Amino acid sequence: MTARAFGASLAIASTVLMHQPAGYQAVAMDTAKWIRTSRLETTFGYAWPSDPRNPRTVNPSLYGGSSGVVLFLLELNQATGERAYLDDAKRGADELMAEVNTAKEMGLYDGIAGIGFTLGEVWRATKDERYRRGVLNVAKQLSQNAHPVGIGMQWNNTSDIISGTAGIGLFLLYVDDLFHDADSRALAVRAGDRVLDRAIADQGGSKWTADPSLKRVMPNFAQGVAGVSYFLATLYTKTNNKLFLEGALSGAKYLLATAKTDGDVFLLPYAPPDNADLYYLGWDHGPAGTARLFYRLYQATGDETWMTWVKKSANGIMASGIPAVRPPGFWSNVSQCCGSAGIAQFFLDLYGVTKDPRYLAFAQKMTDDLLTRATRDDRGTRWEQAESRTEPNNVIALTGYMNGAAGIATALLRLDAAQRARVTFVRFPDSPWP
Numbered sequence: 001m002t003a004r005a006f007g008a009s010l011a012i013a014s015t016v017l018m019h020q021p022a023g024y025q026a027v028a029m030d031t032a033k034w035i036r037t038s039r040l041e042t043t044f045g046y047a048w049p050s051d052p053r054n055p056r057t058v059n060p061s062l063y064g065g066s067s068g069v070v071l072f073l074l075e076l077n078q079a080t081g082e083r084a085y086l087d088d089a090k091r092g093a094d095e096l097m098a099e100v101n102t103a104k105e106m107g108l109y110d111g112i113a114g115i116g117f118t119l120g121e122v123w124r125a126t127k128d129e130r131y132r133r134g135v136l137n138v139a140k141q142l143s144q145n146a147h148p149v150g151i152g153m154q155w156n157n158t159s160d161i162i163s164g165t166a167g168i169g170l171f172l173l174y175v176d177d178l179f180h181d182a183d184s185r186a187l188a189v190r191a192g193d194r195v196l197d198r199a200i201a202d203q204g205g206s207k208w209t210a211d212p213s214l215k216r217v218m219p220n221f222a223q224g225v226a227g228v229s230y231f232l233a234t235l236y237t238k239t240n241n242k243l244f245l246e247g248a249l250s251g252a253k254y255l256l257a258t259a260k261t262d263g264d265v266f267l268l269p270y271a272p273p274d275n276a277d278l279y280y281l282g283w284d285h286g287p288a289g290t291a292r293l294f295y296r297l298y299q300a301t302g303d304e305t306w307m308t309w310v311k312k313s314a315n316g317i318m319a320s321g322i323p324a325v326r327p328p329g330f331w332s333n334v335s336q337c338c339g340s341a342g343i344a345q346f347f348l349d350l351y352g353v354t355k356d357p358r359y360l361a362f363a364q365k366m367t368d369d370l371l372t373r374a375t376r377d378d379r380g381t382r383w384e385q386a387e388s389r390t391e392p393n394n395v396i397a398l399t400g401y402m403n404g405a406a407g408i409a410t411a412l413l414r415l416d417a418a419q420r421a422r423v424t425f426v427r428f429p430d431s432p433w434p
Contacts, residue, residue: 024367024415024419025079025413028079028409028410031381031409032072032073033381034380035072035399035405038399040058044095044098045094045095045096046088046092046094047092047095048066048399049399050064050399060114061109061110061400062108062109062110062114062115062117063162064403068404069400071401071410071426075410075426076409077125086126096115097131097134100112100138100141101137106156106163107164108163108167108171108429110163112138113138113142113168113171113172115138116134116171119131119138120178123135123178124178132179135175135179136175139175139183139184142155142171142187143187146187148190151190151197152191152192152193152194152197153187153191153193157211158210159208160224160227160228161221161222161228161230162222165228166228166231168191169195170188170430171429172185172188172191173185173235188235191231192235192241195208195231195232195247196243196244203253203258205252205257206225206229206254207251208224208225217272218270219255219259219271219272219290220268220270220289221284221285221286222285226268230248230293230296232245232248232251233248234432237296237299237300245301248300252297255293260279260316265312265315265316266287266309267286267287268286278328280338281322281343282330282333282339282342283336283337283338283342284337285329287314288317288342289342289346291313291314291346291350292431294307294309295307295433298310311350314347314359323365323369329389331392332385334408335383335387335404335408336401336402336403336407336411337402340369340370340408340411341410342411344366344367348411349431349433352434353433353434363418370383373385382397383397384396387403
C-alpha cells in the first residue's frame with residue numbers, strides 16, 4: 001500500500017478510531033515494529049540509529065537517540081503487557097549505562113542527564129538494582145563535572161532545558177524525588193543560584209540568553225526564558241526558597257510583556273526582534289511548551305491567573321487553524337518537539353487537569369491528522385517529515401523521541417490511555433502535568 005493510500009484509508013477510518021481506542025495502540029505497536037528493524041546489537045545491549053539508513057547515527061540522547069526509544073518501549077510495555085518490549089528496553093538501558101563514563105555532553109536532552117532519567121524510568125519499571133546504581137552514577141558524573149561560577153554551579157555556558165543548567169537541574173531534582181538523594185538536591189540548588197546570577201533585567205522582569213556570548217533571546221520553553229523560569233519555579237516547589245519563586249515570576253513577567261495577547265490568546269514570537277512575527281506552536285518554541293511554566297506557577301502559588309494563561313496558550317494554538325492550515329511556525333513536522341505529536345500531548349495533559357472535552361477533542365483531531373501523514377508497509381509505520389523549518393525539503397523518517405517515531409507513537413499511546421482512563425507511565429523531568 002502506498003503512503004498516500006494508507007493516509008486516505010486512515011482519514012476515512014478516523015471516526016472509527018475515535019471510538020475504538022485499540023486503534024491508536026495498534027499503530028503504536030506497528031511503529032515499534034519499524035523501529036525494531038533498525039536495532040543494532042552491541043557489546044552491552046541494543047542501540048537504535050536515529051536515521052535507520054545510517055548506523056553511524058547511533059547516539060544515546062533523549063532527544064533523538066536510543067534513550068527516547070527505550071522510554072517508548074517502556075510505555076508500550078505498560079500499555080500492552082507484552083514482555084518483549086520491556087526486555088528490549090532493558091537491553092537498551094544496558095547499552096546506555098556503558099555510555100555514561102565516556103559521554104561529553106551533560107544535558108537533559110543531549111547528554112548524560114537524559115540517560116540518567118531513562119535509567120531511572122527503567123528502574124521504576126523493573127526495580128532492578130543495576131539501574132538504580134546507573135542513575136546514581138550519572139548524578140556522580142554530573143557532580144564531578146560541575147564548575148563553580150560565582151555562588152552557583154554550571155556544566156557549560158548554556159542555561160536552557162535541552163543542553164544546559166535548567167535541564168540538568170531538573171534531572172537532579174528527579175533523582176532526589178526518586179531516591180531522596182540530598183547531594184543531587186543540593187547541586188540542583190547551586191544550579192538555580194547560577195541561573196539567578198545570569199538573569200538580565202528587561203521589560204520589568206528577567207530574561208536569559210541561551211549563552212552569554214549570544215544577544216538573541218529566545219522566549220519560549222526548550223531553549224528560552226520560559227524553560228529557565230520553569231526550573232526556578234520547580235526549585236521553589238522543592239525548597240520553599242522564595243528567591244527561586246521571585247526569579248520564576250520575574251521571567252514570566254518578561255514573557256507577558258513581550259507576548260501577543262490579542263483577544264483571548266497567548267503567543268510568543270520565535271526569536272525577537274529578528275523573528276518578531278514568526279510564531280511556533282509546539283513544545284520547543286511555542287505555547288505547547290511555554291504553558292508548562294504557567295501551570296507550574298499555578299501549582300507553586302495557587303493563583304488561578306496562571307491557569308488562565310495556560311488556557312490562553314491553548315487558545316492560541318486552536319485559533320491558528322491547524323491542522324487544516326499550516327502557518328509558517330507549523331510546517332510539515334509531526335514530532336514531539338515541533339509538530340502534531342507534541343501539540344496533541346499538550347492538549348491531552350490539559351484535558352487531564354481540566355476534564356474539558358474540547359481539549360480531548362482537539363488532541364484527537366491533531367492525532368487523526370497525524371495518522372493521515374504516516375507511511376506504512378511490511379516493515380511497519382513511520383513518519384517522513386522535515387525536522388527543520390528552514391530545510392523543508394530535507395524529509396526523513398527518524399526513530400527518536402523528540403524528532404521521530406518513538407515520540408509520535410508515545411502520543412498515540414497517551415491518547416489511547418485517555419480514552420481508556422488508563423494511567424500512563426513515563427513523566428519527563430520538565431513536565432508539570434500529573
